[in-house]
Amino acid sequence: MKKFFAIVKASFLSMITVAKRKRYRSVTIFGALGAMALSLYFLTKLAVFLYGIKLPANFQSVNIPAIVLNGVIIMALLYLFLASLSLTLSNLYLSSDNTLLMSMPVKEEVIFSARFVFMVFEEALFLIGLVYPFFLGYGIRFHLNVLYYVLSFVFVIFLPVIPFALSLFVLIPLAEKLSAKKLYNVVLVLNAVFAILLYLATQIANPSYGIFKFEKNSGFIKSFDKFLRFSPSNIGYIFAESFGKGHPLLGIAVLIGFIAMSLLLFYLCVLFAKNRYETGLTNASRTESVKIEYKENRMFNVLPVRVRALVSKDLKILFRDVHIKTMFFMNIAYIVFFLFVFVVMPAKGGSEQLNLQLFLMPALFYVIADSMVCLQNSAILFFADRESVWVVLMSKVRASEFFWSKFVLPFAIGESVNILLFFVSFILTKGSSDVIFLSLPFVLFLPLFLTTAGITASAMFPAFKTPENPKKLVSGKTAIANFVTELLATAGVLGVSFLSMHLYKIKGFGFTFLLAFLIVGIVSVAVSFPLIALAISKIKNFELV
Amino acid sequence: MIETINLTKNYGNLTAVKNLNLTVNAGEIYGFLGPNGAGKTTTIKMICGLLKPTKGRVKIDGIDISESPIEAKSKIGLIPDTPNIYPKLTGREFLYFIADIYDVQREVAVKRAEEIFEMFDLKDKADELIETYSHGMKQKIVIGAALVHDPSVIILDEPTVGLDPKSAKLVKDLLRALAGKGKTVFMSTHILEIAERMCDKVGIINEGTLIAEGTIDELRKKAKDETADLEKLFLELTGGEDTKDLVKFLEG
Structure with missing residues (x-):
């Protein structure tokens, strides 16, 4: 006993x-x-x-x-x-x-x-x-x-x-x-x-x-x-x-x-x-040995050699590491839920009275979906380097290359998901298609902002800075930073949405679309660029204690 | 060539490395010795640019690593004390990845990878995930990876830990051959026999300060003991002699 x-x-x-x-x-x-x-x-x-x-x-x-x-x-x-x-x-x-x-x-x-x-x-x-x-x-x-x-x-x-x-x-x-x-x-x-x-x-x-x-x-x-x-x-x-x-x-x-x-x-x-x-x-x-034949990844040939090498490495780890794989794909799978709740469900009504929902719901959907795919997955990709980051830090890889290597996958998936769901919501819309088009700026620009924010938070509090607790996929501080970003993005999207709906009634589609596009585009770019600079500077100054 | 000038690292009130000045010339094997916690790994991290010094500078082949980190790092091949490498890549994928991030042409990388697998008896394991490798196999892959881009400076932190006698001998011969080709080899080790037999020059660090440096003969002269081996010199300099009483006690 x-x-x-x-x-x-x-x-x-x-x-x-x-x-x-x-x-x-x-x-x-x-x-x-x-x-x-x-x-x-x-x-x-x-x-x-x-x-x-x-x-x-x-x-x-x-x-x-x-x-x-x-x-x-x-x-x-x-x-x-x-x-x-x-x-x-x-x-x-x-x-x-x-x-x-x-x-x-x-x-x-x-x-x-x-x-x-x-x-x-x-x-x-x-x-x-x-x-x-x-x-x-x-x-x-x-x-x-x-x-x-x-x-x-x-x-x-x-x-x-x-x-x-x-x-x-x-x-x-x-x-x-x-x-x-x-x-x-x-x-x-x-x-x-x-x-x-x-x-x-x-x-x-x-x-x-x-x-x-x-x-x-x-x-x-x-x-x-x-x-x-x-x-x-x-x-x-x-x-x-x-x-x-x-x-x-x-x-x-x-x-x-x-x-x-x-x-x-x-x-x-x-x-x-x-x-x-x-x-x-x-x-x-017991460890089981399995032979994996080497295959050259041609998918990212457009990228510079070192960025391509880093992205290919992350992609391999993503498919082979069960913790990363589960979290990464769970985040994408959740989108199915939100698609149903925010896009399919409001569209089922098909009444003109649902115009408000038809616009707001997809707009919120993009925030939630992109937060999952871009914000959360950026942090998860940092976890892929938790033990071995010295290999990259010791090499000729520049901080900017490391940044862009972490940017490619979440951004590409975020944009793909948005574009796909934009068409789904457009097809399902029985009300005004003008209103759905007003969500296009979010489709295009949210992944840029949320991916850069996700990478910046992970660069500030990276998984490999706390190697004593490597089981944590996303560090506590990164999670808090991501949560704040999500709130800010939601507030921003709601603000632009209400403004668009108001202007739509007064000025019509053309003006409202142009203004929404400019506001979302300029704000996203204006916020993302300092974030990129901050993330690159943080990566440049990484120290392995 | 490696040059450290007044290299210092403080962690709060603790000085891990204090005003370290050393020079390792091309073609030389330098043994960096010291008890646990003396500041060896901190020094190595600063030399490699993984840790920023509180004060002082590091030059690799004349390039200041703080000013031009990428240029300086491209000249270094690091073999750390623990072979933490991507467990979800195969040995081949890892070496090709290293080649890519050091701008080595694929044809050259393929040739070098084959040589490394052949040299370290890893041909059968080349296409298996690194997570299935033993500690020694991982160490061999790390050593191989450090050589893929043909660096002029090779830095090793406890290089023979986990290696079988055959592989340890291979590594020793390899380092000798690399030094013979004009490469700079900087090696920290606890195995004094290796340092004594292999190194052209040794430096002993204790509590962050370089307390002795030179060839083994020079150290003997300094200690005024012409017959002393490196172990005896090391223990005398680092205060390890104190353990004699403990050993006697344990022996009863």
Whole structure:
């Protein structure tokens, strides 16, 4: 047991010491606690409100507290199942200290169970902020006693055990046969695909976009209510309901049953991992060699040799590094969502009254899409150099060449996406096409501004300046700078949009288009050029400490 | 040729390198020695232009690296202590990439890459991702990459760490041959035997200050011990003799 606790303690310490400097450490911890307190407060308020919703007469049979609490637990379980695949692989198989631990006189089941318990603890912390408020809200709504609050807390703590154990029953034998690194890559891609499909499903299943209108969703609500009786999440509701109906002993019995089931599954999982976990770990540390035939990249032949070499190198890394690949393409994939929400959805109406939306929605779409593709991806491309930047800094590559090499991909993708979506919105428009044309300046100039801003932020706070934390794709300061840029771009786009709409009514299309084009063009260029100069100067003065 | 003039680097109140003056001539192998944390890697980074000196100058073949960094850097081939190179490129892709960013013609690069793969027994691994290479293989690729553009100055930080005896011998022979061709070789090492056997001149740095410099014979004369080997001289100069008591204690 001593060794078990030593491993859990080491994991815990490495979690809380995530920030290297002491003062940042306390900021991180208090920040996390503050976020949790805020989440507890607001979600509890929301829960109390939801539990008190009064339904129309024909919905009297529907149990709203059951729907809300079950819905939250189902979402938590769904998240836990999805997250457990990547979490268990990274914690149990791909942790950097595995080799050290396996070389020590510690049994594999002790390492396995300590890692498992820590994973549960880590996820339980997350659930306290997101799921526990709905138990708190239930207690407040139905005036329950302290025992209920304590026991519901215990319920939330144990919630991750069953999903983790079940996913491990699948992953342990798989890790014996396949490399955990490969499995991890597959899981990341599957998670991304699942998230996109889930989002699209919610949109497609709800063509009226009236998801919050009971009348339009009566069939769905009633069938969901019936389904909940057989859902595994119902155990959480039965536990809470027992207290609500004045049967605390039944509630305690349900909780004991749930904990016993969790512990049993945990025990079976540890037994199952015996003699298998070590094989999986050996598999994970093995590197598989694959021959890659060298191919000359002719796609960027128009670029100068050194810029071309850097861009080709980034492109290869982009397709081969799973972290970079996932983030980069996820950013592009999100555009599908925004296309649907900002372009397809408003255009569906097709009425002249939608002119305002027809213009504003695509304009906002361009800000969001270009922020994803240009801003975020510029930072991700800097991450591609995190360990090896000395190679470039030592060479004949000039700061300007390094800058343009990072500019090419996000800018080209941003412009391509904008032009494609401009035509999509134009085709879908049933109202005035003049109004859609007014968004053309954003299509052309936003990628220039957002790519230069993204590179400048990354050049000021580059990933390779903080090599002690290279897992971070985008440094905290870069993320803040990017967020501010996004806000500024949104404000700018909205300002120009409102001005254009106003002038369109008075002066007509020609004048308004010319003015919007000039304003957006001049501002973008005027802001981008100093940013380019700043970024190049920062790159020129990079120091590898 | 490498020349440092009053080279100084401060990190806050800490002086990592203090008024370092040294000259390494063409055709010479210079051994840069010092205990851990003495300022060797900081010096190397400043010589290569990866770190800006607080004070002082570095000249590579007479070119001031602060004034003309690109011209000066194009003359250097660096082999750092840890072979951190793009893990998601193959060995061949990496060498061609290096050739491109140093303006080496593709035909020349292909020829040199083949020679490097042949020389370091990496032919079978040339088209595999660098992440699958062992530490020694990565080190070999880094050494190869440093030579692709035929630099006149070669700077090595612990060059033989991670290499098998055969490859270590190869590197030593290679450095000798390069010095024979008139290249300047500046090498930091902990392996005193290598420094003693290979270097024309050694410099010993301790707490950021160059405390001794010269040929091994010159150092012996300075220490007034004609029979002393470099290890003994090194320990005497850097205060390593203090560890004798600890060794005795550990031996019981």
